[in-house]
Amino acid sequence: MSVEDLQTNLEQSVLTLTLHRPDQLNAFSGEMIEELTKSVKEAETNEDVRVIVITGAGRSFSAGGDVKTMGESEPQDIYAHIGRLNDCISAIKNSPKPVIAAVHGFAAGAGFNLALACDLIVAAEDSKFALSFSKVGLISDGGGSYFLPRLIGPHLAKQFFFSGQSIPAKRLYELGVVNELYPANELQDKTMAMAVDLANGPSVAYGMMKKLVDHAMTASLDEILEQERITQTMMVTTEDHKEGVAAFKEKRAPQFKGK
Structure with missing residues (x-):
C-alpha cells in the first residue's frame, strides 16, 4: 500500500486517521480499507489511544467507491472487496473507543456509510452527503441499509436511497444524523477540541x-x-x-x- 493512502497521527490521546487519496476524492481502495481496519483494531488495545477521528485529505471526506474502476471487476472481486469494507465497518462499531467522523466537502456512497458507522459525525456547514448508489444501478453497501433507517426511519431513508441526490449537512443536522455543524475553516480545530474533551473523560x-x-x-x-x-x-x-x-x-x- 502506498503510504499516502492513509495517514495516522496520535496527539493528546486522539488518533486521527486521514483518508489520503485526495486526487480521487479519497475514493476507497482495497488497501486503504484494510489499513483503516488495521488501525482501528490496533487502537482497541493501545492505552495511549482514547478517541479516534476519521477524516479526509483535500477537498472531501470521501467519494466512497471508485467509480472510475467500476465495471472492470468480476463478481467474486466485488464480493471480496465488500467483505473488506464490512470488516472495516464492524471494527469501527465494535471498537470500545469513541469514533468521530469529521466530514468536509462530500461524503458520498460508502463514504457516507463509513461516517454513519462512527459514533459521532461533525461536519462543515457547506458539506454535502449523498447515497449515490442508484445513480450507477447499485444498492447501498457498507451498512447504510442498517444505519440510516434506524436514524431517520424507513420512508425517508428509502427516499434518499432512491433519489441518490446530495443532502446538505444542515438537513442531516436537523434530522439528528449529524451531531455538530461548524464553519469549514473551523472544522479541524473544533473536532480536535471535541475529541480531546472525550479523551479526558471516563x-x-x-x-x-x-x-x-x-x-x-x-x-x-x-x-x-x-x-x-x-x-x-x-x-x-x-x-x-x-x-x-x-x-x-x-x-x-x-x-x-x-x-
Missing part, C-alpha cells in the same frame, strides 16, 4: 455506553435493563468511578485514566 464508561446504546436498537427493554444492571455492577469497581466520586467530594475536576 473511557471505560464510554465504551460500555457505546455497546448498550447500539444494542438497544435491537434489544428489548428487559434485556437492556439487565445489561445495565450487570454493567453498572462492574463500573463501580473502576478507577475512573472512584476518581469521579473523589473529585465530586473534593470539588475539583476529575482526572480520569481510562481504567
Whole structure:
C-alpha cells in the first residue's frame, strides 16, 4: 500500500486517521480499507489511544467507491472487496473507543456509510452527503441499509436511497444524523477540541455506553435493563468511578485514566 493512502497521527490521546487519496476524492481502495481496519483494531488495545477521528485529505471526506474502476471487476472481486469494507465497518462499531467522523466537502456512497458507522459525525456547514448508489444501478453497501433507517426511519431513508441526490449537512443536522455543524475553516480545530474533551473523560464508561446504546436498537427493554444492571455492577469497581466520586467530594475536576 502506498503510504499516502492513509495517514495516522496520535496527539493528546486522539488518533486521527486521514483518508489520503485526495486526487480521487479519497475514493476507497482495497488497501486503504484494510489499513483503516488495521488501525482501528490496533487502537482497541493501545492505552495511549482514547478517541479516534476519521477524516479526509483535500477537498472531501470521501467519494466512497471508485467509480472510475467500476465495471472492470468480476463478481467474486466485488464480493471480496465488500467483505473488506464490512470488516472495516464492524471494527469501527465494535471498537470500545469513541469514533468521530469529521466530514468536509462530500461524503458520498460508502463514504457516507463509513461516517454513519462512527459514533459521532461533525461536519462543515457547506458539506454535502449523498447515497449515490442508484445513480450507477447499485444498492447501498457498507451498512447504510442498517444505519440510516434506524436514524431517520424507513420512508425517508428509502427516499434518499432512491433519489441518490446530495443532502446538505444542515438537513442531516436537523434530522439528528449529524451531531455538530461548524464553519469549514473551523472544522479541524473544533473536532480536535471535541475529541480531546472525550479523551479526558471516563473511557471505560464510554465504551460500555457505546455497546448498550447500539444494542438497544435491537434489544428489548428487559434485556437492556439487565445489561445495565450487570454493567453498572462492574463500573463501580473502576478507577475512573472512584476518581469521579473523589473529585465530586473534593470539588475539583476529575482526572480520569481510562481504567
